[in-house]
Amino acid sequence: MPHFLIYEITKFIFWLARGTARVAKPSEALIYELACADPLNDPPDELCSSTTNYTAGSRFENNLKDLFLSLSSNSSFTRFYNTSSGNDPDRVYGLYMCFNYVNGNDCQSCVSLATTDIVKLCPNSKEAFVGEELCQFRYSNQNFFGQLNVTGNIPKQNEVNISEPQLFKGVVNNVLSNLAKKAAFDPNMYATREEPFKDDTIYALVQCSTDLSANQCNSCLQKAISDIQTCCFFSVGARLFSRSCYLRYEFYNFYQVLPSSTDNMNGESSVRKIWMIIILTVVPVCLVVVLIAFVYWLAMNKKSKKRKNEIATQGPIFRTVHGQHNTDFQHQNFQGRNEQQDQELPYFDFASVSAATDNFSDSNKLGEGALALFTSNGKQVAVKRLSGCSEQGSSEFTTEVLLIMKVQHKNLVRLLGFCIEREEKLLIYEYMPNSSLDFSLFDANRREQLNWSRRINIINGIARGLLYLHEDSRLRIIHRDLKPSNVLLDNDMNPKISDFGMARIIEGNEHEANTAKIVGTYGYMAPEYAMEGLYSIKSDVYSFGVLLLEIITGIRNAGFHQSKRAPSLLAYAWKLWNEGKGLELMDPLLTNSFSSDEFLRYIHIGLLCVQEDAYYRPTMFSVVQMLKAQTMTLCRPERPAFSVGRFTDHYETNPNSCSVNGLTSSGVLPR
Structure with a gap:
């Protein structure tokens, strides 16, 4: 019989016994929990800006x-989420x-309540914070993501x-200080502890909010501990709301609340009856x-053995062996995932995946390394099989799973689960x-379905997805391998960026990094x-520019030199654009559906993105603005990178050129 079932049953009986003990012999904690909570100190608690206000009906x-x-729509499946809405200055x-x-339903209810309370408590305020019983909520007209704020x-x-406040103060201070250090390095920036006291x-x-660094989290909690010890050390319980973190301590288990009763519980007869x-x-x-x-376990065990025997006859590589290597790999790369996360990102059984894909038959192949699979509920998903023969495969797998667990956007492909079986590593995607x-783009027949409006929608979707990775997610992510084969199209031809195996996180205020190991695809690499x-966010901008030009022309950049018209598609686009012949780049299949002015504008934006010097390339925030605002004046692009790459010193600028960075809120730092 499975050990986890025995454990759960035992835990349930212990819970009932513990609850009964508390019923039979009330303590100071139980009295506090039932009778002494101060309703005046219950949430919501708010911080409102008194200096900046918005008017009713305004764009803000x-x-x-x-x-x-x-925010409300995301709160049912993730406990932390940040985003922005609108454009400057009303963003x-x-x-x-x-x-x-807190579970998903309660999180969604709390966030919905917070959006109502914050408007009531801070009417017309451009910056506000509200703390609720199960969550806290914040908005501002200034970008505060990843920034520590311990004021107010x-x-x-x-x-x-x-009864003994000084003794209690010392114990609480020790407990909270240890928890602060633990939370700072926890993946969820969260920690709890139970400490005996008499x-x-x-x-x-x-x-802490997970957009902070470990040092910022620790600093926020240390300030919170100092504040709570100053004001509240004599109380049996206290909580503190901060813009960037939260702490609470009580004499009862508020984070896994046990049932209590208000019945008369004195006397051994009551205890005996309850037992x-x-x-x-x-x-x-x-x-x-x-x-x-037990019956269910026997049935599943028999079914599993039968499935393994069937797969074993198809080849020794697909035997399901749970060796030490597999266990160590899982512990090394996925430690820290709690039970809730396991439910959100399920672990797929390798034998089941192998059987469902007919032993990874080519008949189920969707593309390079991907196969189709039907799950038990009839839903079709995609299986990506990574190389297990090299260290690069293990590194890519770990990077992709851990990264994509933390980012969610409609233009990023959604990861449904994963599987590790000895040297086999699988990712299960939507x-x-x-x-x-x-x-679709490089096949003459299939490209007909990509009319101008669909291509514009694909370009804009990719741009929004990259903007989210660069600026709007809680992590600052550089994809490093953006190309047509890593952009997937859903049923309505909406784009979703995929394959985060080469992606890297840029920490803190860094804007660029250096590596001796070059990965990616030539033709799309800056x-x-x-x-x-x-590499920097401008590396992804370059890849996006190449991709944009390929989408609107229907021409692949790689191998373009064989046409003998120019060394690359970028060089050819630059040449025609300078000669005023940009329309010659038009895909003949777009003749009846495109706008010539819009086509030339998109070429212009593409050439801005592929400029040889990264300093002059716009950020994705600027690109999104250019794509949306048809009346925005565009600067003249500098030479694209179609010969020898270079990266000039940022102090050396051309006084006669117009820097695109004037449109952006961030850029690559000088080095």
Whole structure:
């Protein structure tokens, strides 16, 4: 019989026994929990800006409503989310943080309540914060993502005082300080602890918003501990809301609340009756559950053995062997994932995947390294099989799983699960019925379905996805391998960026990094990266520019030199654009559906993105603005990178040129 089932049944009986003990002998903690909570100190608690306000019906208010809708819609499946809405100067940034013990439904309810309360408590305020019972919510007209703010902390204490405040203060301070260090390096920036204190137990919790660094999280919690110890050390419980973190301690288990009763519980007869009820009800139920579970386990074990035997006859490489190597790899790369995350990102059984794909038959192949698979509920998903024969395969697998677990956007492909079986590593993605972009773009017959409006939609979707990776997600991510085969198309031809195996995170205020190991695809790699190993967000901008020109022309950049018209598509586009013959680049299939002015504008934007010097390339935020604002004046692009790559010193600028960085809020730092 599975050990986890025995454990869960035992834990359930212990829970009932523990609850009964508390019922039979009330303690100071139980009295506090039932009778002494101060309703005046209950949330919501707010911080409102008194200096900046918006007017009713303004663009800022409309953007704020859109922000509320976006945050609420994400709160059922992730406990932390930040995003922005609108354009400067009316752009509004916001985030919510549900406490890590809260389930998806309660998180969504709390965020919805917070959006209502924050408007009531801080009417017309351009910057506000509200702390609720299960979450906290914040918005501002300034970008605060990843920035520590410990001003205006809100401490709250219970009115019931502790009998020995100095002793209690020392214990609480030690508990919270240890939790702060633990949370700072926890993947969820969350930690709890139970600490005995005389006849009771202190239950403590700390949590930071996960857009902070480890040092920022620790600093925020240390300031919170200092504030709470100053004001509230004499109370049996307290909590503190901060813009960037949260802490709380009580004499009862508030993060895994046990049931309590208000009945008369004095006397041994009451205890005896309760124990009799428990024995007469729980024991038969447990026996039935054990019996059903045992029968189910036998059936599944028999079915699993049968499946393994079938697969074993197809080749020795597909034998399901749970060796030490597999266990170590899982522990090394996925430690820190809690039970809730396991539910959100399920682990697929290798034998089941192998059987469902007919032993990874080519008849199920969708593209390079991807196969179709039908799950038990009839849903079709895509299986990506990574190389298991090299260290690069293991590194790519780990990077892709850990990265994509933390980013969610409608223009990024969604990861549904993963599988590790000895040297085999599989990723389970949502199924994209129209395959990858190159499948349609570079085939004359299939390209007919890509009319001008669809191509514009694909370009804009890719741009929004990259902008999210570069600026709007809680991590600053450089994809490093953007190309048509890594852009998937859903049923409505909407684009989703995929394949994060080469992606890298840029920490803190860094804007570029250097590597001795060049990875990616030639033809889409920025010159400074291909020649010198330098990569930044501008490297992705270059790849996007190549991709944009390929989409609107239907011509592949790789191998273009064979046409003998120019060394590359970029060189040819640059030549025609300078000669005023840009329309000659038009895909003949677009004759009846395109706008000539819009076509030339998109060539112009593409050439801005592929400029040889990364300094002059726009950021993706600027690119998105250019794509949306048809009336925006575009600067003249500098020479594209179609010969030798270089990366000039940023102090050397051309006084006669117009820098595109004037449109952006960030850029590559000088080196």
